[in-house]
Amino acid sequence: MRLRNVLVVLLSIMIVSPAFCQEGKTLKRKVAIGRFTNETQYAKGLFYDRENDPIRKQALDILSTKLAASGKFILLERDGLEELVAEAGEGMQKIGADYIILGSVTKFGRKVEGDQRVFSSSKTQTVEAGVSIRLVEVASGLIIYSDEAAGYAETSSKQTLGIGGSAGYDATLSDKAISAALTQLVENIINKCMDKPWRGYLLSVEDGTYIISGGKSQGIAEGQTFTLYAKGKEVVNPQTGIKVELPGKKMGTLTVASSIGDTPETEISFCSYSGTPIDENNMSNYYIMEK
Numbered sequence: 001m002r003l004r005n006v007l008v009v010l011l012s013i014m015i016v017s018p019a020f021c022q023e024g025k026t027l028k029r030k031v032a033i034g035r036f037t038n039e040t041q042y043a044k045g046l047f048y049d050r051e052n053d054p055i056r057k058q059a060l061d062i063l064s065t066k067l068a069a070s071g072k073f074i075l076l077e078r079d080g081l082e083e084l085v086a087e088a089g090e091g092m093q094k095i096g097a098d099y100i101i102l103g104s105v106t107k108f109g110r111k112v113e114g115d116q117r118v119f120s121s122s123k124t125q126t127v128e129a130g131v132s133i134r135l136v137e138v139a140s141g142l143i144i145y146s147d148e149a150a151g152y153a154e155t156s157s158k159q160t161l162g163i164g165g166s167a168g169y170d171a172t173l174s175d176k177a178i179s180a181a182l183t184q185l186v187e188n189i190i191n192k193c194m195d196k197p198w199r200g201y202l203l204s205v206e207d208g209t210y211i212i213s214g215g216k217s218q219g220i221a222e223g224q225t226f227t228l229y230a231k232g233k234e235v236v237n238p239q240t241g242i243k244v245e246l247p248g249k250k251m252g253t254l255t256v257a258s259s260i261g262d263t264p265e266t267e268i269s270f271c272s273y274s275g276t277p278i279d280e281n282n283m284s285n286y287y288i289m290e291k
Contacts, residue, residue: 027198027290028218030264031067032076032097036060042108055105055174059131062179063103066186072194074217074264096265099193100136105129105178106148125170126154129177133185135192139199140245145192151180202228202278202286203268212288215259215267226254226288228275251276254288 038055067073076097107130112123128150135145153176198218204211214220229248236243252275261267278286 026072026194026219027214028072028074029099029193029198030076030097030218031073031193032100033060033064034100034102036063036102037104038108039104039106040108042110055108055178058175059103059105059178059182062175063101063182063186066179066182067189070186070190072190076264097138098199100138101189102134102136104132106132107150108174108177110173122156124154124156125173126152127173127177128152129174129181131178131181131185133189135189137196142242145188147185147188149181149184151177151182151184153177153180197289200226200288202283202288204283205278205280208272209257210254210271210273212254212269212271213267215261215264215269217264217267220256220259220269222256222258224256225291226256226271227291228252228254228273228278228286228288230278231285231287248287251278251286253291 036056036059038053038059040055042055064075068075107128109128110125112125129152130148130150132148133146134143136142137144153173155170155173201213202210203213212226228251230251232246232248234243234245252273254271254273257270257272259267259269
């Protein structure tokens with residue numbers, strides 16, 4: 001009986017203790033789906049409207065749904081990011097996201113096959129879709145993941161002596177084929193985004209209170225602590241010409257006191273700070289990471 005009581009007490013502590021509640025907690029990453037295009041010729045007639053392309057919209061909606069269902073992301077739609085993606089530094093930071101996804105439907109085909117006999121007939125509709133994805137890390141401007149996948153969907157009907165199902169045009173097959181292709185890519189997108197520690201930014205210091213980006217929608221809670229770093233020196237790789245930021249210098253610890261904001265883009269958190277004094281006139285020289 002005593003052992004049982006001890007176990008009950010320990011279980012209660014684990015449930016209510018902030019330390020246990022925060023353990024394993026994952027901060028959501030902000031992901032902007034920059035654009036999704038239809039690179040095929042399917043459904044592109046004389047009056048083709050790119051913005052209302054049904055294949056494009058299907059792929060965008062399906063990807064958004066799958067990423068949202070993971071519970072690991074805040075999704076920001078930012079159409080037309082090609083120019084910003086090509087830039088570095090400040091141009092990329094204006095996007096307000098940790099990662100950008102750029103995608104395209106590279107293959108789309110539909111075929112109908114049938115078999116007509118004396119007493120029976122059958123018909124099979126098949127749709128094939130190919131999808132390409134690029135994942136860009138905003139902080140570095142580098143493409144950290146690029147891949148493509150194919151998906152298939154089909155439906156069949158059969159009649160014997162006029163009895164049986166009659167399969168007309170099945171509009172859901174395109175959804176299923178695109179979804180099958182994206183399913184193969186989404187897990188890798190999630191892993192790539194979550195592999196690196198969450199990063200936020202120091203926005204301001206007001207009367208000894210340190211204001212950082214991010215809030216409750218990302219999973220930031222009162223009492224949570226982060227490490228403040230001074231950005232490392234940028235060096236250029238002579239082989240690629242790409243700028244590489246060296247590891248930052250640890251400055252101190254930020255502890256969240258409260259958060260405000262109506263949307264993920266406007267959320268901020270107020271923190272206390274303990275550590276080496278910082279240059280308050282150059283906030284862009286610092287960033288914060290999970291401890």
